[in-house]
Amino acid sequence: MREVEGRAAPGRADMSPAYDPLATEARWYAEWERRGYFGARPNSGRPPFCVVIPPPNITGRLHVGHALNNTLQDIVVRRRRMQGYETLWLPGTDHAGIATQVVVQRELAREGVDWRALGREAFLERVWAWKERYGGEIVEQLKALGFSCDWSRLRFTMDEGLARAVRVAFVRLYEDGLIYRGERIINWCPRDTTALSDSEVEHREVEGELVTFRYELADGSGHIDVATTRVETMLGDTGVAVHPDDSRYRHLVGRRVRHPFTGRLLPVVADEAVDPDFGTGAVKVTPAHDPTDFEIGQRHGLEAVNILTAEATISDAAPEEFRGLDRYAARKRVLHRLEELGLVVKVERPYLHSVGHCYRCGAEIEPWISGQQWFVAVDRLKGPAKEAALDGRLSFFPARWVHAFTQWLDDLRDWNISRQLWWGHRIPVWYCRDGHEFAAVEDPEACRVCGSREIEQDPDVLDTWFSSQLWPFSTLGWPERTEDLEFFYPTSVLVTGYEILYLWVARMVMSGLYFMGEVPFRDVVIHGLVRDPQGRKMSKSLGNVIDPLDVVRTHGADALRFALARQATGSQEIPLGMEYIEAARRFANKVWNAGRLVLSTYEGGAPELPPPERWTLTDRWLLSRHQACFEEVDRALEEYRFSDAAQALHRFFWSEFADWGLEAAKPRLYEGSEGERRHASSVLAWVLERTLRLLHPIMPFVTEEVWQRFGAGPSIMVAPWPEPHPEHRDLEAEARFGFAEALVAEVRRFRKAHGLADRVPLTVRVLPLDHQRSVLLELGAEIQRLATVASLEVLEGPVDPAGSARLSVDGAQVLVPLAGVLDVEVERARIRRRLEEVEAEAARSERKLANEQFLARAPAEVVEREREKLAALKEEAAALAAQLEELGGG
């Protein structure tokens, strides 16, 4: 624990060969928290950066979707903090009206208690108790993943301040005429017995039946056939509608048909809403149970007969023989009775059609008239939101979401905000005995209009999303003008899944603009849903669920975070399996072990580079590649391309820094002079230390644990984001080092082709092209080490190649003397294979260069490159052919 105390003792004496996340992560999180690194202070003099968390429901345990969402936020937030912003990540939880109420109802049911019988107050006490018990759990789970939220500002959508914000918002909308009450047809969930907004209804294709049945004209002079997928609703039919231009039915408009069960006379009306091409072209009208029919009914003065109870059983408004039946039983019964009466024309089954379902419980939604409901009029809200999305005040990542966003706003209809629940913000409207109605922020004692003390508050509560839409400013203290609100609003970024783009994001934008006059956030980052590697939803029954907390225990939070970031492309699905997390864990281990190597040779202290004039070719190559990595990571994170950033880091760290940089440095580290060792070590340390900082937002723990040992500061969390060094980009060095890489790879391949174990000492003699000579002189020791070569000779001029295998690398000739050892047959095969490749490529190149159009129209440099390539290929082919000849292979 020494390193936790502040300045670490450098070195790796205490570093075990295997990284142990379990021993590291919780310790560091507690330490960061203790030091107050997560806390933000307004008006610190630094520029503000603020993210509000999409508040998890208090019903939930942390699942992998939360892990993804918050990992991405933490990456953004940690980077900004390192960049010097006054960074606030504001956490909180959501009361989640329906979801929570249902969970508690179920808990009560298990105890044999009916929640309705309990009464409103006692029930709410139970829910609050539930919240106290489980509401904090998810917070602990978020901490286990390393998320750097400012926990001192933790909010809950029903805490005192937010409750006040909800009331102020409601009253203002009410007084501005944007909230109204009306009796309209709404979406009703018969299981949760509440209304839902349009956005809370999920449409799913189901196999049902399409029943065509007959209404006889009241005077017996004919009939009219109608089709329906919900035949039970005919119990509430009060009319039949046809299209006004439909000549087949024009003579029937104005006449009446007789309802077979109720005896009611139903007028035939003409209405534009009818599609003459569907079914029979005539439609039964059930104003109480279908939105279109409701409107038709309104236009033609048809009665709305509500034949369903709140639980979707047949009500007393229907004929006695059907009363009390469940809606599905009624569907069968009505069909059966119609058949008995000979009125069924046909039944198409199965008939695929779309049916609305409750987004919470999955029950089929009934369009229903449930008495008075509250609505938000959206016409004056949606315009400004759309404008903000189009004029750039709001930016979407990926940008394509802007279309979905604006299109949704275009189609948006008034928002039903009243819920027939007990858990939630109660609607702040009171009614007095004399029928007066008023809204108030504070609980009133008397009627605002007549002073009567006999007042009653509206029994309904508000849609959960009504409070959620205020989240970016209510959490900062609104309606008070707090320091936090002044400093941090508008917030900087919102990171969320696309599934709540409409439900939540769009409404925050509308309300932010309305109440604050400003967008609630500048950037909207939309990510996909986590799926299993086969693209299936994670579910218990499939056994493919990944529990983030299990992963933290077995692989570490860093591994989970990296795997998620690595997968987080802009696509709608994010495949994740344990094998991805395994790979990420191995990466964390790689980081740890690269740290061990570098630290074992390093003196400690903030790494410093030797002066540029002393840089070796390897140094220049490594620094150039590191700068390329920096640029890629920095740009990717700037644009919220998390996957690109993670991949760039992985590739650089493993394939470049470790596989080549560290391996190439070993001769100097182990066998070089003291000066060489120090030099090599300080370059590696400099690159590693900076790379750790680049990686820290994604993998905070392992980077901190290694970084501490440099003794370069109190914590990587508060270390600055690396500054760019464009002058380190050195394409010439990369090209020259590339020759060494190619030479090493060719020798390795040769070794493998002949099955020569690393133990067998190889001598390699190279006749380089002029520009390659210095590379060999500078990198001789590195090349020997990397290619496991005992002796590397640089030739001055042509040498008799007899008895040697001959390789070709970028035009350089490479001889591997192995007289007597070489298996001639294998060598012949190797050469023949290579020759085929070279000849095929040369042929392709020749064809291209024979094309006059290519010569005329392609850029000169492309043509030149092609010429050089062909020349090299031809040279190599000739050499290969000559060798074959010598080997007598024919």
Place this chain on the structure above:
RNA sequence: GGGCGCUUAGCUCAGUGGUGGAGCGCCGCCCUUACAAGGCGGAGGUCGGAGGUUCGAGCCCUCCAGCGCCCACCA
């Protein structure tokens, strides 16, 4: 009905008009003192199909097929 996205190695996915990549999986060799949670090498692709633009197309355009998602008052 409208809209969006996807189709590239066995799997999951990157890919900026100029010789097709990664991770995982597979085959082979190696316990080399950072790491066997590793190293090295290898196999494996007519880039969904058909046209078009271009000197040149995985990439740009059109059409087609399949898959996924969102929206919609398909009774």
